[in-house]
Every structure is written in structure tokens, then in C-alpha cells.
Amino acid sequence: MAQHNADRVADWNGQSGERWVAHQARLDAIAAMFGQAAIEAAAPATGERVLDVGCGAGASTLALAARVGAGGQVLRVDISEPLIARARARAPQDTPALFRVADASSAELPEGAFDILFSRFGVMFFDDPTKAFAHMRRALKPGGRVAFVCWRGTAENDWMRLPMGAIKGIVPMAPPDPEAPGPFSFGDPERITRILTAAGFTDIAITPFDASVSFGEGATRDAAIDGAVKMTLEVGPLSRALADQPDDIRARALAAVRAAFASCPGERSLMINGATSIVKARNPAS
Ligand SMILES: C[S@@+](CC[C@H](N)C(=O)[O-])C[C@H]1O[C@@H](n2cnc3c(N)ncnc32)[C@H](O)[C@@H]1O
Incomplete structure (x- = not known):
């Protein structure tokens, strides 16, 4: 499942980016509560x-x-052209927001310009996270703050633990490297502390924030489960694991994930636990 940087950039600008746009409404609904917690921290x-x-x-x-x-x-700032295009289209004309399609780990950013470095699930994809955070820190004012939300490990996130367990034995997958760039690379709070400290930040505070969120909704329970299965197999790590698989393997994987999700509660929804860290830090005052 490990990807190299150029592949990831191409991916966010190709199929992954397009699928994120297609599933945007549900993905936003899933991320909303976690993002709000990060905004309150910021x-x-x-x-x-x-x-x-x-x-x-x-x-x-x-x-x-x-x-x-x-x-x-x-x-x-986002590396994905289709996602920035979607963001542009949604922004009200009078919103004071600027857009940049760029790799945040190396983008030219104004020095000492920002009060807050914020992210909702967008900082776990850097090849060299320490270098990336040191680079982004230079865009912060002295004393400026950091606040972001990231997923903890797969073992604590049922939305990934359940489908991964279900397709084990059906789809060949290398054991995931918990530090490889990807949604779970900041799963270990001690690693986050090491990265931010090495990047020059102080006052690092990491707080767990967990919530049960709806991964699928529909007119019926079956429709809700189908929606959650489709999204799980089209977006994120499992979409890559299944990408080159023959139809019969994909069908078996789909049935297995569906059975695993059927154990989750919900009436016309599918409620699954998400486990995150809310991370705060500060750029030293001088
Ligand atoms: C999991 S999505 C989260 C998107 C959004 N923040 C949200 O909560 O809906 C991760 C985002 O990070 C972007 N991304 C990945 N690597 C990046 C990089 N090096 N620089 C800027 N953006 C990056 C992807 O294009 C994607 O939009």
C-alpha cells in the first residue's frame, strides 16, 4: 500500500482527487465533528x-x-487540482479566502505571515514530515499557533479496522507501515511530538477526540450500508489495494466488507467509531 511522492501527487490529481470530489458530501459529514474540534483548538x-x-x-x-x-x-493550499476546483466553486464570492494548488511541504509561502497553521486531516501525507513542518513554520508569525486533527491508528478506527480485517485473506496486502505517508501516519502521538519538536515548535498538546459518525445513509438500512461500502472501496487505502484486482476478487472483498459493516449500529445510517488526535503547538515567540 506504500506510495511514493510522485505517485501520490498524481493520485490526488487523478482518480483519488476525482473520487473525493464525488463522495465530498458524505466525507464532509464524516469529518465535520472532528474538524470542528480542531477549529475550537485553533x-x-x-x-x-x-x-x-x-x-x-x-x-x-x-x-x-x-x-x-x-x-x-x-x-x-492543496496539492490536488480537482479538489481545489471544488473548493473554489463552493466558496462564496465575499469569503476572504485565497487558493493555491501546491505541495505545502515546499510551496513558496509568505514568511511570518500567518497567525494559525490549520489542517483537517491534511498533514499526514508528507514524505519528510519534519522538513515539511519546519518549512510551514516559517510562514507563521512568531508566537503563531498550530491546530490540526489527524486519525489515530487503524486498530482504533473501526471504519478502517473492520474492512481491513474483512479483506485480509482475499486481497494480498503488505503489512502497513504505520509511519509511511498516508491517513494513519500520525497515529502515534509520540511520533507527532517528535516531528513537531524537531521542526521547531513548542507547547505541543495532543488530546484524543473520538466520535461515532455516519459512514452511510439511505432510505433503508441496506442502502446506508451499500453507500458506506462503495465509499470505503473507492476512497483511501483500500481503493489502492483493490485497484488492480480481478472482478471476482473485488466481488468477494465487497461482500466481506458489507458483512463486516452490517455489525455496526444505525437505522437508516451506519454509525462507526472514528478516533483522532487534536494537536496544538506554537511557533516560539522569537
Ligand atoms: C484526507 S484529505 C482531507 C481534505 C480536507 N482537509 C477535508 O477535511 O475534507 C487530504 C488532503 O490533503 C491534500 N494533500 C496531500 N498531500 C499534500 C501536500 N503535500 N500538500 C498539500 N496538500 C496535500 C490532498 O490533496 C487532500 O485534499
Whole structure:
């Protein structure tokens, strides 16, 4: 499942990006509660300038822009052209937000310009996270703050633990490297602390934030489960594991994931636990 940087950039600009756009409404609904917890941790104030890293289709930026108001500013940076296009299309004309299609780990950013470095699930994909955070830190004002939300490990996230367990034995998968760039690479809070400390941040505080969220909804329970299965197999690590598999393997994997999800509660929905870390840190004052 490990991908190299160039593959990942191509992926976010190709099939992954397009599928994220297609599933945007449900993905936003899943991320909303976690993103809100990160926004509260960031505590954006009127007039502040925010850098939203890996902003995707831009839901978090809309919320941030509302908090900083017309006198503030949100710069959205994302490596994916289709996702930034979606974010642009959703932004109200009068929202004080700017857009940049770029790799945040190396993008040219104004120095000492931002009050807040924010991300909702967008900072786990860097090849060299320490270098990336050191680079992004230079865009923060002295004393500027960091607030982001990231997933903890797969063992704690049923939305990935259940389908991964279900397809084990059907689809050949290398054992996942917990530190390889990807959604779970910040699963270990000690690793996050090491990365942020080495990148020059202080006052690091990491708090668990867990919630049960709806991974599928529909007119019937079956429709809700079908929606969750389709999204799980089309977006994220499992989509890559299944990409080159023959139809019979894909069909068996789909049936196995469906059976695993059927154990989750919900009436016309499919409620699954998500486990995240809310991370706060500070750029030293001088
Ligand atoms: C899991 S999605 C989260 C998107 C969005 N923040 C949200 O919550 O809906 C991760 C996002 O990070 C972006 N991304 C990945 N690597 C990046 C990089 N090196 N620089 C900027 N954006 C990146 C992807 O294109 C994708 O939009």
C-alpha cells in the first residue's frame, strides 16, 4: 500500500482527487465533528490570517473564514487540482479566502505571515514530515499557533479496522507501515511530538477526540450500508489495494466488507467509531 511522492501527487490529481470530489458530501459529514474540534483548538479570532493545509474541497476553510471575518484571510493550499476546483466553486464570492494548488511541504509561502497553521486531516501525507513542518513554520508569525486533527491508528478506527480485517485473506496486502505517508501516519502521538519538536515548535498538546459518525445513509438500512461500502472501496487505502484486482476478487472483498459493516449500529445510517488526535503547538515567540 506504500506510495511514493510522485505517485501520490498524481493520485490526488487523478482518480483519488476525482473520487473525493464525488463522495465530498458524505466525507464532509464524516469529518465535520472532528474538524470542528480542531477549529475550537485553533480558536481563530476576527482579523486573523490562517493557512489551511491540505484543505481539500474546502469545508474547513468556509468555517475558518466565517470565524476570521472580512478583515481576516484564509489561504487554502492543496496539492490536488480537482479538489481545489471544488473548493473554489463552493466558496462564496465575499469569503476572504485565497487558493493555491501546491505541495505545502515546499510551496513558496509568505514568511511570518500567518497567525494559525490549520489542517483537517491534511498533514499526514508528507514524505519528510519534519522538513515539511519546519518549512510551514516559517510562514507563521512568531508566537503563531498550530491546530490540526489527524486519525489515530487503524486498530482504533473501526471504519478502517473492520474492512481491513474483512479483506485480509482475499486481497494480498503488505503489512502497513504505520509511519509511511498516508491517513494513519500520525497515529502515534509520540511520533507527532517528535516531528513537531524537531521542526521547531513548542507547547505541543495532543488530546484524543473520538466520535461515532455516519459512514452511510439511505432510505433503508441496506442502502446506508451499500453507500458506506462503495465509499470505503473507492476512497483511501483500500481503493489502492483493490485497484488492480480481478472482478471476482473485488466481488468477494465487497461482500466481506458489507458483512463486516452490517455489525455496526444505525437505522437508516451506519454509525462507526472514528478516533483522532487534536494537536496544538506554537511557533516560539522569537
Ligand atoms: C484526507 S484529505 C482531507 C481534505 C480536507 N482537509 C477535508 O477535511 O475534507 C487530504 C488532503 O490533503 C491534500 N494533500 C496531500 N498531500 C499534500 C501536500 N503535500 N500538500 C498539500 N496538500 C496535500 C490532498 O490533496 C487532500 O485534499
